[in-house]
Amino acid sequence: MKDSVESYVTDDGRTIGGVMLDLRNITLRFGGVEAIKDISFNIREGEIRAIIGPNGAGKSSMLNIISGFYKPQEGEVLFDGVARPPMPPYQVARQGIARTFQNIALFEGMSVLDNVMTGRMNHMNASIFSQAMWFGKAQREEVENREAVERIIDFLEIQKIRKTPVSRLPYGLKKRVELARALAAEPRLLLLDEPMAGMNVEEKEDMSRFILDLNDEFGTTIALIEHDMGVVMDLSDRVVVMDYGRKIGDGTPDEVRGNQGVIDAYLGVSHD
């Protein structure tokens, strides 16, 4: 059932729709190195899709392709069934795809609030003059955007640090602020590159809860890279497994767990 593009309802009552993002025969090279080799998989509306694999497997590169930071040499990216021409990251963002980075990319010189506010960039349309003069549309928009940002800040439980400069925050909170900024864009597709790396158990539990809640409440489609298998199995609807730039598994957590190739990759069986 899950292989067809018919929508279905999960055990916990969420609706998974048709294919939103379809990656076809993607190959990415850096000089002579093939970081991604002929990989195809898709992401469906409303699902939580995990990408796993050992270090250097090409997971981040895959997210970078989806978000426009890398341009694959071969293959196609279809968004809502339409082939997407090569486009810079800012245009991808404007299509409703938001992301976080493995190595956190926040505006270190700004407060938490300002950081999250930049996530609203695509929801500001008032002309520059009405903004500077602070009337009409600009004022209405600013109020709306502030409300949206405050809701997200409440949702992620970072009210206490709203005014704190980001550079003063510990790692775990930075990750949370980065998520808040991505959420502020109200994306259709959210890409998370190791959102729980370097976190303690409690922080991981919080983050898992946020991810589940936002998928459940706002219907946001999520693709995430994660090394913690427990987390992956708990959160995701489907998992892609990568190793040395190839796709070696794709399916539900249970299917993937039983896959011999995946087990070998994780146990470090030698490649020949």
Added chain:
Amino acid sequence: MSSEFLYGIEVIINGLMAGVLYALVALGFVLIYKASGIFNYSQGVMALFAALTLVGIMEGQVPFSHLINAIFGTELHHFGWEVPAFLAIALTVVVMVIFAWLVQRFVFRHLVGQEPIILFMATIGLAYFLEGVGDLMWGSEIKTIALGLPQGNARWLEDVTSALGDDTFYGFFVRQLDIVAALVAMVLVTALIVFAQYTKQGRAMRAVADDHQAALSVGISLNFIWVLVWSLAGVVALVAGVMWGAKSGVQFSLSLIALKALPVLMLGGFTSIPGAIIGGLIIGVGEQLFEYTIGGPFLGGATENWFAYMLALLFLVFRPQGLFGEKIIERV
């Protein structure tokens, strides 16, 4: 109050007036440097070019007339009309925006990710190129700006303030042009700050200044922001060029006002807007006061030329990050 003391105050007032203009020129540098890491050597030539363009448009000069005449054997020089000041200013701003776009499109777009020193060298090339273009477009004669800016000293200020001291004090002597320049510069600086703080484009500008990757991920086009900051730097250059040009004529030496901004940047830091403003004021007041108290009486005068650099150097030794820059901590 003793007239000694009052003349000291006059010196400070004049220093502040000059300082506002230094701050403005320095701001042009800071805008571009913050957003792109480019130290724009051509900022001074941009001021010259903008002022030349303004005068040329106002007087109805045919651009590139020498070139056109040489090629086609024509005798074109003037369109035979004069353009009102406000329209000429608007047109000059348009020219500076086009310049910004061209620079981005044909130079820096191809140098993304290069070493800062390469980017710097590109701006040196740009400076000489723009100087040549300015000559070719508008000719190299000294021109005067007929914006109707007031000349002479502010008599009203003298009259009002002469009562402060005894008979030997005649009131503060401040040039009207300096007052106008300071006011215009203050308005422009305020406008820039409001723009950066409260508009979408301003926010985007600060975001790009902070982290390119993060800015891209929230949907900001780096190219757009770079054209924007070069355009803003062009407007800043225009204002600086006009105010300076009104004092000493629009001619090559105008491009040397950039040299006045360097010590301001050393003092205020290359990335701080408040730093540029306070730095400009400190340099303006400092060089006047030094000349008045020490330079003139003991060193034979004309110390303004080097005092700013000496002050900036001293500062650099003790606070390399500038007035407001964050402390630079070497991570090992």
